[in-house]
Amino acid sequence: MSANRFNGFTDYGIGIGLRAPHYDHILTRKPVVDWFEIISENFVIDGGRPLHILDQILEQYKVVQHGVSMYFGSAEKLNREHLRRLKELVQRTKTPWLSDHLCWGSVDGRYTHDLLPMPYTFEAARITAQKVREVQDFLEIPIAVENVSSYAEYHDSEMTEWEFLNEVVERADCGILLDVNNIYVSSQNHNFNPFDYVNSVPAERVAQIHIAGHSKYRKYILDTHDHPVIDPVWKLYERAIQRAGHTATLLEWDDSIPSFQEVHDEALKANKFLRATALAEAV
């Protein structure tokens, strides 16, 4: 099930986010890594070192683009300049699919640079799905939308978050980047059972899975990507791959970034679950 039309029928394994502190290690030691995920916005530039590094990485590794500011859920129109530049980057990286978040973050041309939660309404689902379709048509590659961590809910919501996700992806006919850490964080912040979420996602649309660590505060959890993955998140991951199969998996580590080896080792822990699932399927 893992290679599907939402990830360009690829069968990627376990990847990690490409981050500046690891550039030197990757380029000099050339470690074996299934694939790297890049933050698109870091490379939609005209030239210089970031693109030079990216080109060197592309010579040896598979790269998938992940965005942070498309804001599919913003009520305003898409930013055409952003799209045009993304398309140039897509042509450079040959990413088989592109992901960004199911959230909003800009209004009236002003950007918050945050992943703000959606109100789970039918109007929002319609607007969001329309924009996902527009991006998909323009970029001419499959799009996967990622569920975000959230710290607030709206009175206006008419459905659960997973019902909203399903509504959007069905209307847009797009893929899902299932972030099991974000599901866990939101479940703790909003008192729901995270397995209800994982069990409700249309497994055939899961293009990729994100795993990550987070920070626990007294009254809420923040999605900080600065710790190893905790056991409850691995359990969600296990359930997700039981449903979706051997899916391209990526560990995000964006703050207090440890050595390359430490990050990669943490990501490779996913193998244990992937092997167990494969075995269970074979029996």
Add this chain to the structure above:
Amino acid sequence: MKLMQLQRTMARAVMQPLTASERMQRRAPDGGPMKRYASRFIKPNDRLTSFERLEIYNRQYWFRVLSALGEDFPGLRAVLGQRRFDAMSKAYLIANPSRSFTLRNLGARVESWLRKNPTWARPNQDLALDIARLEWSDIEAFDGKAEPPLRPEDLANAAGPRLKLVLQPYVRLLSFRYPVDDLLLEVRKEDDDTDFASNAFTERKKRKRVRAVAKLKPAQIFLAVHRIDYSVYFRRLDQEEFSILTALRRGKTLSAAVESAFRKSSVAPEERPLKVQTWFQAWSTLGWFCRPEKKRAAG
């Protein structure tokens, strides 16, 4: 609430400045109490009120944008001092919220805004404007476009009085009233020593910076901000050198650029040919010229 209205309502609160103690303001953007404003659209839960949930986003917004600006302008922070820089950043971001999909462009208007709002830069306004301009040029030079470099054969048929040379887009030419290149390099050198961030060390660093800024005397300099092997460098230029390059960038022919550069120059006429030759050699070695567009299209 319609989606657009909800997003406008939330964005106004999220982008409203924090209090001095970095908390969400008690007063909402509409003038009423923020508690009431937040409860209109955010649900409370068993641990957090609507106000507290909205506050998480309000704080995240300001921490993110202030930190991004601080990273891009360490030199300006050294000139203004930490407290004044923080206040200036807040005022700048209120007046210039991000209008770009990338945080890279957040500081694009710092210099022009400081020029229109001089109170934030006093008493070192000229110095503050100079360093802000240098730091923004540094960002532009870092990821600016590089065109294919000029080859000897590109010049073969073009030499003569009408010859026009095109500068690489990433090369920035700047004149300053203060030697801000030295100051910025010093500030960066200190910032690199983050491994020893004890209180005593930080205090010493602060005092050293204050001294570095205080001892900086006005002195006009001409600078090229450019790249070698993808790293940004500052290169001091003679005034005439700067004039030639600036004229070339404006599309003047080489002969017109050279002629105008030396019009009021104190360089003796017999020394000029050698100077120009030396400069050209350096610019070519540094790869500052690119192929004219027609040549590039032809391959």
